[in-house]
Amino acid sequence: DAGVTQSPTHLIKTRGQQVTLRCSPKSGHDTVSWYQQALGQGPQFIFQYYEEEERQRGNFPDRFSGHQFPNYSSELNVNALLLGDSALYLCASSYSGQGLGYTFGSGTRLTVV
């Protein structure tokens, strides 16, 4: 049973560029949430997708956007990258009827230079 799969695992981008991160949820899960974890901090909620709609959004600027596809996979897009966007980006999947006991993916480490 495949868990949550994220790609790529590492990424280096230059300030001002755009990046797309991808996530495939665990089998049977229909909800995908994205989190940003800066070094030494806890994960911060970016947004959650369910039924291809953004259901809730955290305190992140519009430069952060996302999408969920009919197969429940999801993308996180970040435009106009800033140095402060350097972080571990975590995708978490869950089943809508089972609360927030997330399964996290292994994450994408984004470095902005």
Add this chain to the structure above:
Amino acid sequence: QKEVEQNSGPLSVPEGAIASLNCTYSDRVSQSFFWYRQYSGKSPELIMSIYSNGDKEDGRFTAQLNKASQYVSLLIRDSQPSDSATYLCAVAPNDYKLSFGAGTTVTVRA
């Protein structure tokens, strides 16, 4: 005030001892509470969830919840070197998101 606060670390305990981790939260409407373990360079792994006041035990781990005091704790009994990690307290203020603390790093000395 931060939504979720954890006791500052790092916490160093000898092998076989009890490690005690504390967490307070600010949003009284929160109903779901979680503890995650995160090894260095890895993603968080769910180890405990608790929804009702009182204690919940799972192997060497015990989670305690006191909603009146807005307090959650995690006890790790018979600590092992493999328990050395950062422990994240997470609180669900609604059905859609988790608010995490900054984490407490635990080191178990052999």
